[in-house]
Amino acid sequence: MLSEERREKIIALLKERQEPITGSELSKLFEVSRQVIVQDIALIRAQGYHVLATTNGYVIPGTLKKAGKLKTVLCKHGGYDEMEEELKIMVDMGARVVDVMIDHPIYGRIRRPLMICSRIDVEDFMENVRRDKAEPLSALTGGEHMHTLEISNDRAYRRMIEILSEKGYFVKEV
Structure with missing residues (x-):
């Protein structure tokens, strides 16, 4: 899988996911190191996506359940x-x-x-x-x-x- 394709899939996953996802989970899912995921998240942010790194994992605000x-x-x-x-x-x-x-x-x-x-x-x-x-x-x-x-x-x-x-x-x- 190309890195650009992986980043697109990470964005889609963050948008549809109802809870935070950890860097470890993403690295296992895409079979890359956590460092690669950290770099991907940095590039995703540079594309204009507001991705938060929380104690429970990565999230895009407003996509989580219980929005209020x-x-x-x-x-x-x-x-x-x-x-x-x-x-x-x-x-x-x-x-x-x-x-x-x-x-x-x-x-x-x-x-x-x-x-x-x-x-x-x-x-x-x-x-x-x-x-x-x-x-x-x-x-x-x-x-x-x-x-x-x-x-x-x-x-x-x-x-x-x-x-x-x-x-x-x-x-x-x-």
Whole structure:
């Protein structure tokens, strides 16, 4: 298979797929190395496709199931346990946590994709964070951070805000 044909098939797969796909899955599917897939994704992006590399794999935003309204919330919390609880509250209320971002006083807005939509995703994410002893972005801003949330139910969103507020995590909608 020619590399151009492989990239076309990757684009088609990302467009039709209802969940992220990892570089390892793509490399097995197309019988190439992960490095080749990384290069393909870079070239696909250069063609103008908005491909996100998330903790769960590659996605083209807007192609995933559960598409809904986007809301941005400003939250604040401390360590790993609070971060895990915040994410679980969000996904339990049906939200997809699209990303996390901070407004840094020197570097400006820093945003990283997450695409967390289930407790399993939260557990996998937190396992990686704890294993690597990774500091969250919010460590740079005293715990303050924002999440873009994809919601499909306004009632569940309002209930999520209530629970986050009760826990002291919710600051405001942005």
